[in-house]
Amino acid sequence: MADSGAASAPKxxxxxxxxxxxxxxxxxxxxxxxxxxxxxxxxxxxxxGAAFLTQKCNLPTRTIKFEIWDTAGQERxxxxxxxxYRNAQAALVVYDITKASSLxxxxxxxxxxxxxxxxxxxxxxxxxxxxxxSANPASDASTGGDDADGTATxxxxxxxxxxxxxxxxxxxxAKAYADEEALLFFETSAKTGLNVAEVFTxxxxxIPETSLKGPRGVGGQTNLGRQEDSARVNLTGANAQGPKExxxx
Amino acid sequence: xxxxxxxxxxxxxxxxxxxxxxxxxxxxRSGKKILHIDRNNYYGGSEAAFSLQEAEDWSRxxxxxxxxxxxxTNVSVHRPEASETDSAKLSSSRAYSLSLSxxxxxxxSRILPVLVSSKVHRQIDFLAVGAxxxxxxxxxxxxxxxxxxxxxxxxxxLRKVPNGxxxxxxxxxxxxxxxxxxxxxxxxxxxxEEQGEVWEGHGQTSFSAFLSGQFRVPAALHAPLLALTLSxxxxxxxxxEFALPRIARHLRSIGSLxxxxxxxxxxxxxxxxxxxxxxxxxAVGGAVYVLGNGLTGPATDxxxxxxxxxxxxxxxxxxxxxxxxxxxxxxxxxxxxxDDLEPLQTSQHEPVEGTPLAEPKLCSRSITIVSxxxxxxxxxxxxxxxxxxxxxxxxxxxxxxxRKENDAKPTLPPVYVFVHSSDTGECPPNQRVLYxxxxxxxxxxxxxxxxxxxALLSSKxxxxxxxxLWSLRYEQTSxxxxxxxxxxxxxTASPDERILVFPPTSLDLAWxxxxxxxxxxxxxxxxxxxxxxxxxxxxxxxxxxxxxxDEL
Numbered sequence: 032m033a034d035s036g037a038a039s040a041p042k043x044x045x046x047x048x049x050x051x052x053x054x055x056x057x058x059x060x061x062x063x064x065x066x067x068x069x070x071x072x073x074x075x076x077x078x079x080g081a082a083f084l085t086q087k088c089n090l091p092t093r094t095i096k097f098e099i100w101d102t103a104g105q106e107r108x109x110x111x112x113x114x115x116y117r118n119a120q121a122a123l124v125v126y127d128i129t130k131a132s133s134l135x136x137x138x139x140x141x142x143x144x145x146x147x148x149x150x151x152x153x154x155x156x157x158x159x160x161x162x163x164x165s166a167n168p169a170s171d172a173s174t175g176g177d178d179a180d181g182t183a184t185x186x187x188x189x190x191x192x193x194x195x196x197x198x199x200x201x202x203x204x205a206k207a208y209a210d211e212e213a214l215l216f217f218e219t220s221a222k223t224g225l226n227v228a229e230v231f232t233x234x235x236x237x238i239p240e241t242s243l244k245g246p247r248g249v250g251g252q253t254n255l256g257r258q259e260d261s262a263r264v265n266l267t268g269a270n271a272q273g274p275k276e277x278x279x280x
Numbered sequence: 281x282x283x284x285x286x287x288x289x290x291x292x293x294x295x296x297x298x299x300x301x302x303x304x305x306x307x308x309r310s311g312k313k314i315l316h317i318d319r320n321n322y323y324g325g326s327e328a329a330f331s332l333q334e335a336e337d338w339s340r341x342x343x344x345x346x347x348x349x350x351x352x353t354n355v356s357v358h359r360p361e362a363s364e365t366d367s368a369k370l371s372s373s374r375a376y377s378l379s380l381s382x383x384x385x386x387x388x389s390r391i392l393p394v395l396v397s398s399k400v401h402r403q404i405d406f407l408a409v410g411a412x413x414x415x416x417x418x419x420x421x422x423x424x425x426x427x428x429x430x431x432x433x434x435x436x437x438l439r440k441v442p443n444g445x446x447x448x449x450x451x452x453x454x455x456x457x458x459x460x461x462x463x464x465x466x467x468x469x470x471x472x473e474e475q476g477e478v479w480e481g482h483g484q485t486s487f488s489a490f491l492s493g494q495f496r497v498p499a500a501l502h503a504p505l506l507a508l509t510l511s512x513x514x515x516x517x518x519x520x521e522f523a524l525p526r527i528a529r530h531l532r533s534i535g536s537l538x539x540x541x542x543x544x545x546x547x548x549x550x551x552x553x554x555x556x557x558x559x560x561x562x563a564v565g566g567a568v569y570v571l572g573n574g575l576t577g578p579a580t581d582x583x584x585x586x587x588x589x590x591x592x593x594x595x596x597x598x599x600x601x602x603x604x605x606x607x608x609x610x611x612x613x614x615x616x617x618x619d620d621l622e623p624l625q626t627s628q629h630e631p632v633e634g635t636p637l638a639e640p641k642l643c644s645r646s647i648t649i650v651s652x653x654x655x656x657x658x659x660x661x662x663x664x665x666x667x668x669x670x671x672x673x674x675x676x677x678x679x680x681x682x683r684k685e686n687d688a689k690p691t692l693p694p695v696y697v698f699v700h701s702s703d704t705g706e707c708p709p710n711q712r713v714l715y716x717x718x719x720x721x722x723x724x725x726x727x728x729x730x731x732x733x734x735a736l737l738s739s740k741x742x743x744x745x746x747x748x749l750w751s752l753r754y755e756q757t758s759x760x761x762x763x764x765x766x767x768x769x770x771x772t773a774s775p776d777e778r779i780l781v782f783p784p785t786s787l788d789l790a791w792x793x794x795x796x797x798x799x800x801x802x803x804x805x806x807x808x809x810x811x812x813x814x815x816x817x818x819x820x821x822x823x824x825x826x827x828x829x830d831e832l
Contacts, residue, residue, distance in 0.1 A: 083564045083820065098403075100560070107283075110571040111563055114323050114556050118548055118705070150374055262667040262703040264387075264406040264537055264544050266396050 044087075044094040047238055050115040051099065052144075053125035054136040055106040058159040061221035062125065063099055066231055071222050088235045095235040097121075112140070116148040120242055121155070121234045126205075128158040128218060129197040134205060141212055153237045155215035155230055158205055162220040164198040284570065285607040288598065289315045291806060292609065293567075294575060294616030297325030298551055299782040299799050301558030303615060305398055306803045306815050308565030315609060316559065316567050318620075319574025323556050325617070326351050326756070326785040327381045329549025329706075333373035335647075335752055342754075351619055351784065352380075354721075355754040360747075368651030370749045371708040378647050378706060378752070379550030382698050382715040384409050384670065385791040386529055387537040387544060394796060395554075398815040403557045405548075407703055408541040410661050410668025412441035414503045415675045415735060438673060438741045441504040443661065444534060458498050465495045465505075469528050483521035487511075490520040506694070507674035510789045512643070512719030514677030514691045526790075540661030543790070545670050548705045551791075564820065575623040576602045579779065582610045599778055613806050615780045624779060642757045643787050644725035648714040648733050649707055652746030657699055669703040672696065673736055680731040693719045695732040696789055711749070717789060721755045729753065758784045780805055 051059045060082065064070050067086045082101040087094055100119070102111040116122060124140045126133040137156060144154055202218060209216035215233050219226040290312035293300050301323075304316055322328050330338055339355040385391060385406075395401040417436045442448045448462050468475060482490045491497040491505065502515060509526040511518040533542035546553040563569055582600040598610040601624070614621065657671040675695040698715040700706050707713050714736065716729045737746050780802045786792050800814050 083560070102563075105563070105568055108568065108570045110569040113571070114559055114563075114569075117556060147374070150372060262407050262669050264408050264541075264666055266392055266401050266406060266537065 042089075042092065042094050044096060046096045046098055047121055047235070048098050048119040049100065049121040049123060049234065050112070050119045051101045051123050051125065052112055052116075052137075052140040053106075054127070054130075054133040055104075057125045057127040057130070057133050058221045059123075059125050060101055062123070062157070062159060062219065062227060062230075063101055065221045065224055065227045067099070069224070071224075073222075086231075088231050090232070090235055095238070097231065097235075112143070113147065116144060116152070118149060119152060120149065120238055121153045122148065123155050123157055123230065123234070124214075125157045125159050126200065127160050128200045128202075128205075129160055129163050131199045134158075134200050134208075138208065141214065145212070151239065151242060153215070153234055154212075155217065155234050156205065156209045156212075157216075157230055158200060158202070158218040159221055160197075161218045161225055162222045165196040283607065284315065284568075284603065284609050287315075287609055289313045289609055289611040291315070291613045291615060292317070292601065292611040293562075294318075294614065295325050295620035296320075296323045296555055296559055296571075297617055297620075297782075297785060298327050298555055298558075299795055299802075300325070300616060300620075301555040301562070302795070302799045302815075303558075303802055304562030304565075304567055305400060305558045306799060307806065308561045308567070309817055310565075310807060310811065312806070314562065314565075314567035315570070315611065316562055317570045317573050317603065319572070319604065321572045323559055323571070324380075324552040325555070325620070327379075327551040327555050329377045329379045329552035331373045332370070332376050332378075332750065335376075335378055339752065339754075351756060351758075353755045353757070355752070358751045358753070360749070368711075368747060368749065370649065371711075375708045376649070376706060376713075377549035377552075377704075378649075378713060379552055379715070380645075380754075380756075381552075381785065382545070382550045382700070383789060383791045384543040384545055384672070384698065386533040387542055388529065388533045389791050390793045390796055391791060392537075392544075394815045395557075397817070398561070399817050399819055400557045400561050403560065404546050404553055406544040407547055407669035408538070408661070408666045409543040409545060409670035409672065409698075410541060410658055411443070412504075412507055412672045413438040413657065413674065414441060414507055415439075415673060415679055415732075415739065416503075417679050417735070418740075436679075436735050436739050438657070438736070438739050439504070440659075441507055441674075443540065444531070454501075458501060461495050461497045462501060465491065465497055466531070468495070469524060469531060472524050472528060479520055479524060484519055486516045487518045487520050487523040488515040490523075503674065503676045506676065507672070510696065512693055512787075512789075514693055516691065529790075538665055539663065540665035541668065543670075545700065545704065547669075547703070572604075574604050575621070576604055578624055579614060579776070597778075599776075613778055613780065615782070615802055615806075617782045618784055621779065621781055641787070642721050642755065643717055643719045644721050644729060644753070644755050645718075646714075646716045646729045646733065646751055646753045648716065648751040649749045650712050650714060650737060650746040651710075651749055652712065652742070653701070653710050654699060654712045654742060654746065656741045658701060667703065669701045671699040673699060673732075675732045675735065680728055680735060692724065692728060695728055697732055697736055698789075699736075712746075717787075719787070725755075726753065756787060758787045777805075 051063065053059050061071060061075060063082070063084055064072070067084050084099045084101070085096060086099065087096050100115040102115055105111050122144050124137045124144070126137040141154060141156065144152060206216050215230070215237060217226045217230045217233070219230060221227060291307060291314045293304060293314060293316040296316065296318040300316070304314070307314055318325065320328075322334065336357050339357045342352050342355045395404065415436055415438055442451055445463065445466060448454065448459055451459070454462070468478060472479060478494060479490065482494070487506065487509070488499070488502050491502055492499065497505070505527060506515055506518060506523070508530040509518060509523045511522060511526070530542055534540070535542075537544065559569065579599040579601045582598040598612050599614060600608055600610045601614065602608045614624070657673070658668050661668055673696070675697070677691050677694045680695065681692065695716060695718045700713045700715065702709045702711060704713075714733055716732050718725050718728050733748070736742070737748070782798055782802070786795070803811060803814060
């Protein structure tokens with residue numbers, strides 16, 4: 032990596048395992064669909080079966096390939112999560128800004144991640160369905176995610192007491208909690224696309240360089256002096272043409 | 281999906297051990313409605329991997345209600361008193377992922393291509409097992425008093441097993457005669473199947489006698505060859521017909537996935553990772569996962585109330601079972617290990633015809649975290665080879681005994697220690713995990729394991745002597761005789777054809793492909809002839825196939 036001085040050298044690319052957590056119907060799958068396909072389905076059916084999707088995120092100095100594990104549809108049993116956040120480098124914990132209980136559930140997930148997941152995991156708290164909060168002229172303008180200052184969009188929204196406003200979770204409350212727990216924080220709309228790309232970019236930027244040596248690695252378990260990649264065995268034959276020792280076949 | 285109660289399933293998979301998890305992958309594109317449960321709160325069953333905290337909790341739970349699972353007994357954790365000044369300390373609990381079944385997988389095992397064809401291999405990293413070592417005691421302890429002080433063995437040496445012909449040529453401690461004998465044996469084993477006349481008459485004789493008699497391999501060189509068999513028995517009880525295929529497997533595997541190594545281990549805690557990857561594929565395919573919920577009682581028939589019988593053979597009448605949390609579910613098939621299905625009170629396996637593998641039915645194991653990187657055990661394997669993450673140390677039968685014990689007792693089995701580096705993700709950098717195993721139980725086994733670890737750490741190769749930071753000991757049983765034809769036994773073991781039973785986890789130290797046959801047998805029972813090809817899938821939509829290249 033570091034030894035390539037040539038400008039033409041391809042950017043280093045790393046895989047990042049990301050797990051989506053949150054109460055049912057907060058829009059987890061929709062967020063991923065927006066991120067991966069830039070698509071949104073109104074009244075989407077609950078996800079049947081978990082989903083596994085990948086999407087690349089181009090940063091100035093490197094490419095991050097997200098491997099996204101969506102536990103949607105089985106929230107009640109909470110049994111997929113431990114298998115999904117095992118060795119995950121990032122978690123996206125989603126709540127619905129129009130449903131107060133969903134933030135509590137999100138806080139429960141954050142606590143479990145802090146207790147059980149890899150010590151270096153990057154956690155982003157995301158309040159979805161920003162489009163349902165009234166008096167938010169910003170949402171249309173921000174579609175497409177040009178707005179570089181992601182969190183600011185949400186902070187403009189301090190006057191949360193608009194009468195027809197469906198919002199039940201004030202930005203301030205969630206932001207304070209996120210700050211306290213050192214989480215990334217965004218309010219998003221999978222429907223309009225507001226802040227969706229920003230969430231993933233912020234996560235990509237927050238993954239420590241040291242945990243990106245291999246195609247998969249975990250923060251806090253970096254291995255100085257030894258390149259993880261050089262220990263990995265490729266099953267698909269790329270370096271399988273070694274000497275066939277003691278073998279006639 | 282809010283409740284399991286009253287829902288109808290096609291397949292209820294009980295337990296998330298390896299065969300069940302592979303089955304989950306095999307059925308992940310079948311369109312069947314699958315409920316996959318585990319009475320434990322963790323994945324992996326007998327193949328689970330634990331953080332320190334989880335291991336300590338597990339130890340307490342097994343002690344508390346050992347009756348719930350007969351697989352593991354006598355689990356204990358040992359944390360030596362650490363002095364404040366020690367620079368070498370345990371890291372946080374989650375820096376560890378300790379495997380209960382640290383099997384190595386030969387590169388020619390059928391499981392590896394199956395992981396590739398089922399497209400789950402992208403979620404697993406495999407690391408190479410490098411050098412194999414044989415322990416030679418220094419001064420066999422003469423004094424019985426030394427045994428009592430726990431210092432039973434003098435400072436011994438670890439000798440590297442020659443990794444193929446070049447190594448043998450280069451070996452300086454071998455005389456020409458020995459080299460010639462070894463080379464002759466290696467040439468033979470390369471195609472031993474075609475040379476039945478050389479060995480078939482000796483199938484049941486001890487491998488040592490065969491080596492001496494047929495190839496004049498000097499006795500001193502038997503140990504490295506025995507090591508490659510991973511036999512749980514001592515030299516006199518390891519038969520030629522057992523040893524030959526296993527040594528051939530070892531030698532033929534070297535080079536098949538890269539130069540210099542013949543076996544691999546999955547990163548992040550051994551087979552546990554395969555279980556998780558298998559279950560994840562199941563979940564992506566739509567299976568519902570519920571941990572901490574097992575079976576409670578026998579299954580009852582749930583025939584359609586109108587008395588109509590199902591017409592096709594492949595969809596049997598549903599069974600009804602009650603889960604631990606009181607919910608009842610109906611399902612057309614129930615699959616699990618004999619241990620997991622115990623509440624169903626299906627009759628015990630009757631051993632069916634088939635060749636029993638010469639494998640142990642019980643063993644004692646220890647997992648030890650040590651404070652050093654043990655670099656000497658991980659020499660580079662060959663030009664262009666991956667950095668090895670595992671090493672194997674073989675303590676031949678008798679090498680850990682005092683002289684008196686050797687004279688007095690029947691021969692004790694050999695001890696194997698797998699050393700895993702921090703590249704496995706099982707421990708932090710500059711520490712190593714030692715997985716020791718011996719095919720016996722009881723106090724003698726405990727002593728053997730302790731001595732093996734001690735002998736390894738105090739061997740001449742490893743100075744200054746590393747210290748033990750933490751260790752776990754347990755006994756494991758595999759009560760039911762395992763059979764080569766277990767694919768068949770999985771189907772016929774239960775009187776109810778709707779209940780399919782996997783045999784218990786093998787205690788073999790190398791992955792046994794017969795697990796695949798068992799899974800395939802069960803898969804075939806459920807799918808009939810409509811299943812397509814076993815474990816051959818396309819990439820799912822949204823999952824880029826382009827990632828092979830950018831990881832190189």
